[in-house]
Amino acid sequence: MHHPNRPYPMEDLTGPEEFFCQLADLEEEYQRPPHRRALRKKPLLAAALAGLTGLSLLGAVAASTCTLCYAVSSQGDPPLAYVQGELAYTQAVDRVEEQVSQILHTQYEYPQEAQMELAIAPRGSVQTPEELSASLMETVDQVREVWVLTVDGVAAGACATKEEVETALDLVKEGYSNQNTTSVTLCGEIGINLDYLPAEADLYDAETLAGALMLPTEEEEVPLLTVETVEEVTYTQAIPAPTREQADPALLLNERKTVREGTEGREERTDRVTRRCGVETGRENLAGEVLTEPVPQVVAVGTAQGVEAARGRFLWPTTGQITSPFGYRTIFGSTSFHRGLDIANTTGTEILASAGGTVTWAGAKGTYGNLLILDHGNGFTTYYAHCSQILAEEGDTVKQGEKIALMGSTGRSTGPHLHFEVRWQNEPLDPEKCLP
Ligand SMILES: [Zn+2]
Known part of the structure; x- marks a missing residue:
């Protein structure tokens, strides 16, 4: 047959x-x-x-x-x-x-x-x-034919069929892709080669091989197979409100005050994003469109210094007669610079805080006699000297017009009077120009 x-x-x-x-x-x-x-x-x-x-x-x-x-x-x-x-x-x-x-x-x-x-x-x-x-x-019978995937010559895993290896590579590509992905590239030299393993060897199926290919290797901390993807993403983002500054002589030097709050704008952008194994490695802006213009924030920035800055902040600290103004004068036969204003009255006349502040000195201090110093912030201090009695303690907070001391003639003094100083950044100002 x-x-x-x-x-x-x-x-x-x-x-x-x-x-x-x-x-x-x-x-x-x-x-x-x-x-x-x-x-x-x-x-x-x-x-x-x-x-x-x-x-x-x-x-x-x-x-x-x-x-x-x-x-x-x-x-x-x-x-x-x-x-x-x-x-x-x-x-x-x-x-x-x-x-x-x-x-x-x-x-x-x-x-x-x-x-x-x-x-x-x-x-x-x-x-x-x-x-x-x-x-x-x-x-x-003791060996079986397998298809081994290699990346740059390094074996990544073996499957029973070539199709499974190819499916695994497709799954990896899918794994790194999303709806914005425009291209997926497997980097390096990819090989799918016939080889033999012991018949009882465990083989990968496509899903398992794909999973292994997306995990970092122990040595390199990145996957063996590098996959480069390119995405085009469109998104909206805020445009920060710019700040517009305007000089304001009513404010102290560098003091800031918001005149008008700004509002953020909104823009739509399209970027081309390159990723390697999901990690962004490059970004290029392709297009941008302003949806809403931002409204600038307006900030007033102070320019006032010294006397100009002090105007309107201080009140007369006591009553009496001005016996010695601020500036150069001759006293005890020599010319000197008088750092304050002398106001004479009877011993025990009330002395008031010229502006609200904190007591930073309360006690005897050389030629000043009994001295009280107030810190008003923003660089301003006031001095009250030759007092017969001080009525506040260091660290106290006092309000403008509060009684803080009594007039006297302690220290280097020729009679009961208040020696009053106004300082800005520790430079004495003419008190008369600071007072109303
Ligand atoms: Zn004086």
Whole structure:
């Protein structure tokens, strides 16, 4: 019985010696560069042989450029492969044993005894030792064919099929993408190569491999596979209100006061964002449109200094007669600079706080006699000297017009009077110019 796809058994294709001589002549005549193709699937070979019949063998050989070779088979099975000679087979077996031994880490011996028989086969179906060893590897139960993904030569994982590896790469791309993503690029040299692992080796499925590819490696803290994505994102953001300053002589130097609150504006922007493994590495603005203009905040900035700054802040501290104004004067026969204003009245006349503040000195101080100093903030202090009695203590807070001392003649004094000083940043001002 002849199978329809295999009209003649292999034995029919091997002929008498003279026939091979004719074939050899034909071979010379039809010399072509050998076309090598791995014979991995036996049905292909069967189909190739299907055209050959005993009667038209010579013509068929000529037309299909068949060649004389050896059929490798084991225990009467259909031929496993065709090779040029016995050496090709032993080389292939050596190769398989070496390869499997390496994979299993133990000495491996290829168990099958093969028979070699002369045969005629299409030239393209004759396998090199490399091709034959690949065919033999498929018959080794202890190892399995796997598809290994490599990134820049480093193995990242293995799947049972090439499709699973490709699916894993697609999943990684998806994993780094969103609705704004315009391009996804796998960086580095990506390889998907056939290899062998022990038959019991655990393999990744596509999802697991994808997950592993997106995790940082222990050594580098970044994933082995770098994926660069480009996104175009459109968003709105606030435009901060600018500050407009205006000089204000009614305020102290550098004192600030908000005249009008500003309001933020709003703008729409489109950026091209580049990411590596999700981490932003670049951003370029493509377009921007102001939706609402911001309204500036207006701030008054003080310019007032010294006397100008003091005006309106102070009241007369006592009543009496001005006996010595601020400035240069001659007293006790020598010219000196009078730092304050002398106001004379009777001993015990009330002395009031010229402005609200904190008592920073309350007690005797050299030629001042009994002295009280008030700190009013903003650089201002006032001095009340020659008092007969001080009615406040250091650290007290006093209000403007509050009684703080009584007039006297302590210290370097010629009679009961108040020596009153107004200082700005510790520089004495003319009190009369500061008072109403
Ligand atoms: Zn004085």
